[in-house]
Amino acid sequence: MLVSILHRATGDGMALVGTIVFVWWLAALAGGEATYAGFVDTFTVSDGRLNILGYVIGIGMTWAFFQHLASGIRHLVMDTGAGFELRTNKTFALLTIVFSILATIAFWAYLLAGK
Amino acid sequence: MGNGTPLGRVRGLGAAKEGTHHWWHQRLTAGGNLLLILWFVISIARLPAYDHATLTAWISSFWVAIPLALIVINTFYHFRLGLQVCIEDYSHGPGRIAWIVLLNAFVLVAGAIALFSIFSIAFSAGAAA
Numbered sequence: 001m002l003v004s005i006l007h008r009a010t011g012d013g014m015a016l017v018g019t020i021v022f023v024w025w026l027a028a029l030a031g032g033e034a035t036y037a038g039f040v041d042t043f044t045v046s047d048g049r050l051n052i053l054g055y056v057i058g059i060g061m062t063w064a065f066f067q068h069l070a071s072g073i074r075h076l077v078m079d080t081g082a083g084f085e086l087r088t089n090k091t092f093a094l095l096t097i098v099f100s101i102l103a104t105i106a107f108w109a110y111l112l113a114g115k
Numbered sequence: 116m117g118n119g120t121p122l123g124r125v126r127g128l129g130a131a132k133e134g135t136h137h138w139w140h141q142r143l144t145a146g147g148n149l150l151l152i153l154w155f156v157i158s159i160a161r162l163p164a165y166d167h168a169t170l171t172a173w174i175s176s177f178w179v180a181i182p183l184a185l186i187v188i189n190t191f192y193h194f195r196l197g198l199q200v201c202i203e204d205y206s207h208g209p210g211r212i213a214w215i216v217l218l219n220a221f222v223l224v225a226g227a228i229a230l231f232s233i234f235s236i237a238f239s240a241g242a243a244a
Contacts, residue, residue: 012201015194019221023229026183029170030232036167065152072145079142111160 003093007071010064018061059108066103070096137196144193151186171236180237187229195222 028039043054050058074092077083083092162173173179195218202214 008197008201011194011197015198019191019194019225023225023232026229026232026236029167029174030235033167036170040165062156065156069149069152072149076142076145107156107160 003071003096006067010068014061014064021057059104062107063100063104067096067100070099141196144189147189148193151182151189154182155186174233174236180233183233184230187226191222191226
């Protein structure tokens with residue numbers, strides 16, 4: 001049940017917050033260097049690193065994506081009628097959370113330290 | 116051959132005469148999203164820098180502008196269906212219609228801005244180069 005709620009929360013969260021940031025990012029890029037600097041300033045400190053808002057939205061959106069991806073695949077499998085045995089279902093549900101956390105850590109480790 | 120038995124003609128249709136296309140389109144676009152957003156997340160991570168010049172040069176590529184436009188179409192359609200379900204689950208009464216109208220306006224306005232921005236970057240960067 002938690003994973004089902006997470007699927008809706010991450011989906012709706014990305015649909016609202018993710019869409020606004022994504023469209024703002026594209027429009028700011030199209031607007032030129034000055035408008036893009038305004039976008040970047042909102043999410044970074046003066047030396048170019050992300051500020052708290054940047055980290056909350058950045059990490060939040062990547063985790064939401066990986067969680068929604070994993071629980072979405074879980075739903076596609078369940079659509080076929082498979083995976084409804086209690087033990088299998090619970091294992092698959094927990095695995096979506098394990099995957100989303102590990103994938104988020106891997107993504108940000110690469111971005112901040114791996115490059 | 117006739118038009119089938121009365122039961123055969125109504126089976127699966129219900130009062131709305133349709134019903135599975137919402138569910139089915141949600142699944143179809145989910146598959147598209149899986150590929151498109153994975154491409155987007157990995158591509159963003161692998162970019163050497165995130166300044167204006169790097170990003171506009173990146174978006175001006177055919178192989179970037181087209182998938183980005185597909186994201187706007189596919190993913191926006193997917194989340195429009197998803198948010199519709201959310202509204203239908205929690206909003207009852209006349210307010211629901213206002214929310215659905217607001218949702219459609221949000222998706223169309225956001226989608227139009229995003230597509231215009233992508234093509235504007237792609238075409239102007241191409242002209243400058």
